[in-house]
Amino acid sequence: MRRREFMALLGGATAAAWPLYARAQQPSRLPTIGLLGVSTPSAWGHWVAAFVQRLRELGWTEGRTVAIEYRWAEGRTERFAEIAAEFVRLKVDVIVTAANAVLAAKQATSVIPIVFVLANDPVSTGLVASLARPGGNVTGLSIQSTDLAGKRLELLREVIPGLRRLAILTNVGYAAAMQNGRGSGRGPHARHRGRNP
C-alpha cells in the first residue's frame, strides 16, 4: 500500500471514529433514535434486531453509545402523529420509521432527520423531491413498488395465460393518507414518476 493511500485511510478512520468518541464523552444524554414502529414488536422483531445489530457493528451500541426510543403504533394510523409529536418533544436526533408513518413524521418536524426503512413511491407521495436529490429532512429506501407493477402483472399472466380479471387488495386508509400527503405544493397532476438521471 502506498503511503498516501495509507494516510488517507488512517485519516478516514480517525474522522469516522471522532463523532463517536466525542459523544461518548457526554454520558448525560446519548444520541437518541426515535423508532416509530407501524406495526407490533412481534411483527417487526427480526428487522429491529437486524437494525440494532448493524448499529452495533458500526460502533453504536444500544444503551452505551446510542439510545433507542421504541414506540409501536400497532397498525393504528391515528397513533402515528401522536408518536411523531412525542419524538419532537423528546428532541430525538433521528426518527426511523416506515410506510405511511413517514408522512406523519414529516408533518411533525422539518428539522429532525427522518429515515424511512422503505416507501412504495416516495417521490409521487411527496416524501422526497426526487430519488437522486431527496432534499428536506427525509430520506430512505424506495422499493419501487409502482415502477414494477407492470412486471408483476406480466409474471402473473405467465402463470395464468388466460388472465382477464384481477383483484387488488387495497387499504383505502393508506390511499387517503397518501392523497393528503400530496397536498403540499404537488397537485395530483404534478405526479412524477421514475428516477432522475
Next chain:
Amino acid sequence: MGEVQAAARTLGIEVVTLEIRRAEDIAPAFEALKGRGQALYVPSDAILFSNRIRIITLALGARLPMIAVLREYVEAEV
C-alpha cells in the same frame, strides 16, 4: 394503486378492487371476491403486510393465485 390499474388496462386485464380499512376487513373482502377474480395482487402496505399470514391462508383456501410486492409473503410459513 393507479399504476397497477394502468398496467392491467394495457394488458387488457379487468380490475376488481377489494377495499379494506383494517385487518378485520380482509376475510369479508375475500368472501366478496368469490368468482370475481382469477388472481390477486397484494400491494405494499403496512396493514396488509402485518396480516400476510391471514391473506396467504385465505388465498390458499380460495385456491387463488396471488402476487405480492415483498418476498416475505412467499417466505411466510402457513
